Amino acid sequence: MRTLFFNTSFTIAAIVIFYWLTGLYDTSLRDPRFFDGWILFSAMGLQFLFHIRKKLPHLPLGNAAGWMQAHIYIGYFVIGAFALHTGFSLPDSPLDWALWSLFVTVAISGLFGTYLTRTIPVKIGHVSEQIIFERIPPFQFQLAREVEGLAAQSVARVGSRTISDFYMSNLRDFFKRPQNLLAHLRSSQRPLQRMCDKIDSLDRYVDEAGKETLSTMKRLVVRKDKLDFQYAHQGALQIWLFIHIPATYGLIVLTGLHMAIVYAYSSGTP
Amino acid sequence: MSLALHIERRSRRKSRPHGHALVQPQVLSAPPQAKTLQYSEVPINRAHHQQQDAKQIEQHIKPRRWDKPFGHSPIPTQLIEHLLSLPAFVEIESREFPEDLALADIIANDGRIVKYTRGDIIYSKGDYDNALYIVLRGSVRSLLTQQGEYAATRPRKSSRKLRNPSEIVTACLDAFQQLPSRALDRLSSYVGNFKQRFNQFSDDKMPPLHIEDVDELAIKFPTSSMAQGQVFGEFETLTRTPRGNTVFADTEETLLFELRWPGVRDIRSWSKAFRAHIDELYRKRGLETGLRGCSLFENIDEKTLETITRHCRFETHGDFSWAHRYQREMAREHGIEQIIDHEPIITHQGDYLDDLLVIRAGLARVSEKYGEGERTTGFLNAGEVFGLSEMLSSLDGDTSRTVQHSLRAMGYVDLIRIPAHVLEKHLPQATRAKLKAGLSDKPMPRIASPLAKDAGLPQSMLDFVIDNRFVNGTKAMAINTDRCVNCDDCVRACAATHDNIPRFVRQGTSHQNLMIANACMHCTDPVCLIDCPTNAIHRDIVSGVVVIDDATCIGCGGCATACPYNNIRMEEVKDAGNEFLVDEEGAKVLRATKCDLCIGQRNGPACQQACPHDALLRIDFHDTDKLSDWLKLAP
Numbered sequence: 001m002r003t004l005f006f007n008t009s010f011t012i013a014a015i016v017i018f019y020w021l022t023g024l025y026d027t028s029l030r031d032p033r034f035f036d037g038w039i040l041f042s043a044m045g046l047q048f049l050f051h052i053r054k055k056l057p058h059l060p061l062g063n064a065a066g067w068m069q070a071h072i073y074i075g076y077f078v079i080g081a082f083a084l085h086t087g088f089s090l091p092d093s094p095l096d097w098a099l100w101s102l103f104v105t106v107a108i109s110g111l112f113g114t115y116l117t118r119t120i121p122v123k124i125g126h127v128s129e130q131i132i133f134e135r136i137p138p139f140q141f142q143l144a145r146e147v148e149g150l151a152a153q154s155v156a157r158v159g160s161r162t163i164s165d166f167y168m169s170n171l172r173d174f175f176k177r178p179q180n181l182l183a184h185l186r187s188s189q190r191p192l193q194r195m196c197d198k199i200d201s202l203d204r205y206v207d208e209a210g211k212e213t214l215s216t217m218k219r220l221v222v223r224k225d226k227l228d229f230q231y232a233h234q235g236a237l238q239i240w241l242f243i244h245i246p247a248t249y250g251l252i253v254l255t256g257l258h259m260a261i262v263y264a265y266s267s268g269t270p
Numbered sequence: 271m272s273l274a275l276h277i278e279r280r281s282r283r284k285s286r287p288h289g290h291a292l293v294q295p296q297v298l299s300a301p302p303q304a305k306t307l308q309y310s311e312v313p314i315n316r317a318h319h320q321q322q323d324a325k326q327i328e329q330h331i332k333p334r335r336w337d338k339p340f341g342h343s344p345i346p347t348q349l350i351e352h353l354l355s356l357p358a359f360v361e362i363e364s365r366e367f368p369e370d371l372a373l374a375d376i377i378a379n380d381g382r383i384v385k386y387t388r389g390d391i392i393y394s395k396g397d398y399d400n401a402l403y404i405v406l407r408g409s410v411r412s413l414l415t416q417q418g419e420y421a422a423t424r425p426r427k428s429s430r431k432l433r434n435p436s437e438i439v440t441a442c443l444d445a446f447q448q449l450p451s452r453a454l455d456r457l458s459s460y461v462g463n464f465k466q467r468f469n470q471f472s473d474d475k476m477p478p479l480h481i482e483d484v485d486e487l488a489i490k491f492p493t494s495s496m497a498q499g500q501v502f503g504e505f506e507t508l509t510r511t512p513r514g515n516t517v518f519a520d521t522e523e524t525l526l527f528e529l530r531w532p533g534v535r536d537i538r539s540w541s542k543a544f545r546a547h548i549d550e551l552y553r554k555r556g557l558e559t560g561l562r563g564c565s566l567f568e569n570i571d572e573k574t575l576e577t578i579t580r581h582c583r584f585e586t587h588g589d590f591s592w593a594h595r596y597q598r599e600m601a602r603e604h605g606i607e608q609i610i611d612h613e614p615i616i617t618h619q620g621d622y623l624d625d626l627l628v629i630r631a632g633l634a635r636v637s638e639k640y641g642e643g644e645r646t647t648g649f650l651n652a653g654e655v656f657g658l659s660e661m662l663s664s665l666d667g668d669t670s671r672t673v674q675h676s677l678r679a680m681g682y683v684d685l686i687r688i689p690a691h692v693l694e695k696h697l698p699q700a701t702r703a704k705l706k707a708g709l710s711d712k713p714m715p716r717i718a719s720p721l722a723k724d725a726g727l728p729q730s731m732l733d734f735v736i737d738n739r740f741v742n743g744t745k746a747m748a749i750n751t752d753r754c755v756n757c758d759d760c761v762r763a764c765a766a767t768h769d770n771i772p773r774f775v776r777q778g779t780s781h782q783n784l785m786i787a788n789a790c791m792h793c794t795d796p797v798c799l800i801d802c803p804t805n806a807i808h809r810d811i812v813s814g815v816v817v818i819d820d821a822t823c824i825g826c827g828g829c830a831t832a833c834p835y836n837n838i839r840m841e842e843v844k845d846a847g848n849e850f851l852v853d854e855e856g857a858k859v860l861r862a863t864k865c866d867l868c869i870g871q872r873n874g875p876a877c878q879q880a881c882p883h884d885a886l887l888r889i890d891f892h893d894t895d896k897l898s899d900w901l902k903l904a905p
Binding site: 054057058059060061062063064065067068116117120121122124125129130132133234237238 | 752754755759762766767777783785872873879881882883884885
């Protein structure tokens, strides 16, 4: 908590000092956008260094956890610096719009990612044991085969198609691929409850052996639901990076272009 | 052939960094080469591996146990006859050994003869070597007190710290060599070659570990002398513990026969006479050195200590090779909950307190009755004492004198029983007062009856780490699942530092928000070392990190089977062209692989360094406070 307080205070202080320095620059009758632009660019460069650090784990470049903290708090500073640089106004040219959009995408995805990385692991831990993301599909396939086997057995054993029909109409698709991902992200139990109710309602139409089969199926449904929960949350933990990182590269390219244009059309007295 | 022709000179001892194969000391047979007779280290770079692999493809020969003997070459037959006449070996019957494991072969390949000059340190306190030593000529001396140790040896430094300019250069070369880009592979191999030459150069400049003034040291501090024919180093060899004291050569020409662990193990397994001899020495020295190192008897004179030793007993509970039995018990239904019932009991709660128990080696579980079962309240390590508070009350006149907790061996435990009447007579009043103050205020380190609240962990977490025997780990990979986002940066960092093959699986046993991943824990008692036929899996001499020497691993899988935590994997070896190597029978050549704690990396284990969320920690389970703080657990 002390670290959080210190880091936040430091970031706010840095933004205030930056605002004050920009004001000073302005009073000296120079264009402050050159000053705050270069500060913004430098801070963004520092942000990008974290990405480089991750690519070079064997070099003695310090603990990645420390880099991550710096990345987050410099990120807050960069948002403040960007707001000052744009004068809290919307852009007025297509290139500036593209630049603005990419910055906002990077910033929002970063903020959202920070929120997700702080909340999702705890949420997963409370529901079930963590499973490696890449191993979820094989587990899912295994469950699908088990439930299919149960349905086939029920036909062979009693000659009734009650359970197999139910499997075809309700369970086959459920086990085929991850389901109810948005509901899981909202931590809603409703889809699971609905499926369990459907299985329970079938209970009165089957004999003792059928009841046992349904009970096993219900257990498998719960297990599949937990897998879906893992898939939804672990997927969310990964997907934001697929937005954040490509947008960052785009931002770097457009920032370079922006600077080139600014200097090409500048009066030469920044 | 004379004895002198097969003497190997040992001039310095230092840790073996990762990726370096120890080249054996050269034989003193050719005088012109005598100037260069020293240990040297040759780094194994990718190019070296590739050359080796290519050679194996041509030959299709699976590596065998004695391809690389302990010495520069096997000891010749004439010398073996001489060695077998030593008191330690004279009663061994050669016919007790199977044909494919003849005694002479073991002595020839797992033994070597090394020459030391006066003052040369044979091993230092805290070293993790695992050889048994026999004095062939001259004598050696061991230091008996801590003060003597300080005077004799330099302060030991971490192998990760850069000590001199040559190490800084080597570290930079290491970093360059591991640059991941394929485009830099060629540059990397140049750097590797340069590093090899640079290491040879800088290695020659390192001073040997040597005591300059042996006479002064022997006058100032108590020492014990061992003469021709005597055996030493057996306690640590059998218990897989670091050396308890420093031993140095006492004569100008000291010759030692050194027998590495696989040889000791095999001779001890097949020969009853050798086993009896070594075990007797083990118990005798274990008792003596244990009492000498016990903080209860600090500042006690030699004569009193001898009297105390005569009255104390040395006991071993459980089994040295406990891993197989443990795996069997764990495999049963409800194994984890019932594991406590299978642990050999040493003392029952409520028993009459006759003796104070000092743990000499191994781990012991402390528990108390709770309802119908046993509740674990803590664990004891080597050097810790059981029953101290009860004994102190008893010495103060409390006549009830019953034990408040039960004590069990987790695997195996060596302990010393100190009778109450000995303590009553010989425990100094000042020490008693100090201990009482310690117990009533803050537990003194290494002398305490640990309780769950002292351990700093909630009961269920304590059960988890003790029942699963994670307390054996000194560098276990703990993952805080409340922080881990499954980004796999740890796995990628591990792969990047180990030729693109990660050395662990980010999966393991979990409890609450703690997961112990399947990565080598670098155990206090590494049972994986027991069955290795070539000593390929061994501990780094200074840091104690368990490492595998790829050059001598024959892929038998003994270590992987023995590891109770499934943290060693057998990897199929590929050649330079990414093709699997096969032996003469067409089977794939295997090699054991596991986490080496990035021992060659100056910035510590890459996995921990790479975690951006502070979700991964290499932890010593004896430091329960650290674990508790990191997991944010409330007892």
